[in-house]
Amino acid sequence: MLIVLSLLLYHFQPFGDFWTDKVLDGLILFAAVAAAGLATKFRSQFHSDEPPHRVWSMFALGLWFWVAGEVSGIIYDLIYWYAEYPDLMITDLCWLVGYAFIGLALYYQYRLIFGRNNKRGTRYYLALFLLALTAAALLANAAIQTEIGFGYGWFMLFITFLYPVFDVMNGLGALYLAYLFGRGHWIRPWWGLILFALSDSINVFYWLGGYNYLPEVLQPPLDLLDLFFYSASYLVMAIAFLSLFYMSQYGASGLSNRPGPSGNNHP
Amino acid sequence: MWRFFATANHFPESTSFHEVEARFRTQKSSGVIEKIDNAGLHSIQLISSGALLKTYDLPGQPSSSAPALTRTHAVILEDTAARLTWLALESHSAEKNSIPDKTHWDALLVHLRARRWNGLLEIQHEDSHGLLLFKLGSLQSDEIVFQTSAGFSKDPIIQAQFPIEATLLELGHDSQAYQCLMLRKGITAWADHLLVRCQEMIGRRMLHTIERELNHAIEPWNWNIALKDDALHDEHFFGNTQEAAQAYREVFMGIGNQLNFFIGSNITQRILNESFELLPTEERNALGAQRLIPAAFTL
Numbered sequence: 037m038l039i040v041l042s043l044l045l046y047h048f049q050p051f052g053d054f055w056t057d058k059v060l061d062g063l064i065l066f067a068a069v070a071a072a073g074l075a076t077k078f079r080s081q082f083h084s085d086e087p088p089h090r091v092w093s094m095f096a097l098g099l100w101f102w103v104a105g106e107v108s109g110i111i112y113d114l115i116y117w118y119a120e121y122p123d124l125m126i127t128d129l130c131w132l133v134g135y136a137f138i139g140l141a142l143y144y145q146y147r148l149i150f151g152r153n154n155k156r157g158t159r160y161y162l163a164l165f166l167l168a169l170t171a172a173a174l175l176a177n178a179a180i181q182t183e184i185g186f187g188y189g190w191f192m193l194f195i196t197f198l199y200p201v202f203d204v205m206n207g208l209g210a211l212y213l214a215y216l217f218g219r220g221h222w223i224r225p226w227w228g229l230i231l232f233a234l235s236d237s238i239n240v241f242y243w244l245g246g247y248n249y250l251p252e253v254l255q256p257p258l259d260l261l262d263l264f265f266y267s268a269s270y271l272v273m274a275i276a277f278l279s280l281f282y283m284s285q286y287g288a289s290g291l292s293n294r295p296g297p298s299g300n301n302h303p
Numbered sequence: 304m305w306r307f308f309a310t311a312n313h314f315p316e317s318t319s320f321h322e323v324e325a326r327f328r329t330q331k332s333s334g335v336i337e338k339i340d341n342a343g344l345h346s347i348q349l350i351s352s353g354a355l356l357k358t359y360d361l362p363g364q365p366s367s368s369a370p371a372l373t374r375t376h377a378v379i380l381e382d383t384a385a386r387l388t389w390l391a392l393e394s395h396s397a398e399k400n401s402i403p404d405k406t407h408w409d410a411l412l413v414h415l416r417a418r419r420w421n422g423l424l425e426i427q428h429e430d431s432h433g434l435l436l437f438k439l440g441s442l443q444s445d446e447i448v449f450q451t452s453a454g455f456s457k458d459p460i461i462q463a464q465f466p467i468e469a470t471l472l473e474l475g476h477d478s479q480a481y482q483c484l485m486l487r488k489g490i491t492a493w494a495d496h497l498l499v500r501c502q503e504m505i506g507r508r509m510l511h512t513i514e515r516e517l518n519h520a521i522e523p524w525n526w527n528i529a530l531k532d533d534a535l536h537d538e539h540f541f542g543n544t545q546e547a548a549q550a551y552r553e554v555f556m557g558i559g560n561q562l563n564f565f566i567g568s569n570i571t572q573r574i575l576n577e578s579f580e581l582l583p584t585e586e587r588n589a590l591g592a593q594r595l596i597p598a599a600f601t602l
Contacts, residue, residue, distance in 0.1 A: 082506045089506075148504055149570060220567030222505065284509045287516040288564050 042267050043260055054117060060263075061110045067270035068106050071228070072099035074277035081284050087148050094141035095225065099273070101134030123192045132195070135202040136165065138229065142209045145226075149216060168205055172197040184244065200240045207233025221283065224276030231269035238262040305376045306347060306361060307335050307388055308450040310430050314377045323377040328353040333385040333540050336377040349389055351542040359392050382527050382540035384448035384455060386483070387434040389540075390423055393480040394472035397422070403466045411469060416440035423472040428464045438488075482544045482589060487537050489586030490551045490595065494535030496578035497558065502533050504574070505565055513565075517557045526550050530558075548593035559600030572601045 042063050049056045075096035082089035108127045116122075143161040176193035178184075188196075210229035217223035238258055241247070247255055313334075314323055323336055331353035339345045345361040380388060402408050415424075419440040426433040426449070436446035447457045451464075474481050502510045514530040521528065527539040528550060535554070541547035562571040575597035579587065590596065 081508050086506050087503045216567065216569050218567030218569050220563065220565050220570065222566045284512055287512045288561065
């Protein structure tokens, strides 16, 4: 319902540009707070000495940074709606730190599956993080040389490229995790990351001028798709955490009508 | 005179053999019924859940001391005690030792450890009887039965009992009793490794919820098997390997289905394989012979 409401508001703009945007921001903020809150609740299921505690603590922390990013975005919108936005905003910092924490959660999840006995700690993650920074720096240099980022400073371009780089890394990580977990319910919170990556890929396409090559009639559906992926990503996470929380309390069969675990005949 | 748990007195002397059998049957109890007939022949019936599992004739009974009437001694046994009794009946005596005091007892334990001895140690005293399983020289704390006039216990209360006769029984590897032991050891060890790994993946609370669901699912079978505290506790006395394998298959199907539901079939397969590989070869072979292998428990 929340998604449908967002899409209708976006399409029909019933309150004019500004207020429709604020209402949409409010709806997305609600979804983001729900995801972060439920992630925190789910995390409380684990004692601090349990390995999944680290995974979901990082995930919840990342989501709270994204909530902070949403809130600061709303505030910036209120202040700068009719003015030029500053180059570096608190919103960007919140988003990027959020990405770093969620990437760490992803890394810990992989370690739980594959690296049970290795003691290399988070060194590999730091290496991956540096790799992402290097990739964004190289892309910023390339953008300046090819004049794609004409009129923007190097740092602004670097920050801008960090988003797709983090998206690709987290999105691919989550995709492979989805393959590993298959139809298991443990993957569901990670589906949100894949949806984020899809949403951001539309943004990047727009930012790189891809809309110029599209017929005008296709642009609004693409915007709607972007909004759909974006709001759905938070909601998918929220619902996934809620269902996992209840499963940990009442078990799998307490939540569904599927047959008992074995499905075999009893005596 | 009686071979097993001579001072246990579950049935009055006046109870007839058929009455004893009927009582076992109606109560679905496990245990032993020993009988010395008027020809002096001593036989032992091993009963599993009310049904006769096997009759053993003990050799070398002097007919001159035969009682005028058939005499019966019957003992109802907990599943662990019944399992160890079955193992004892399927084993052969290898070595008898008279143990006068605790120093000699400790020396025997050291000797068995040094030999990495596998087998059953039978302890006899005039008013007590015990069976203790050893694996690679170590006493298996969950495979002990000790009976005194005070009743049955799982603690070998040796100090007060000296002097004792300690008989080393070599296990018959081809017997169903031994095969059931290997299956049980294999499946419990596999489940223990697996559940520890699951706990790492999904946490303690979720695992306990899964354990609760599985215990509920296998309850109708009335097996003395339960998942608790990240381990599989199997106390059941299975009379043959097929019955045991059926039970273990059901339990592992349940575990497999629950894990598939939470972490998906790829990772379930992976941790089933990982934990199976940790088992000793003999136990892995025993499970493999009954098709209790990782591939059987994932979708």
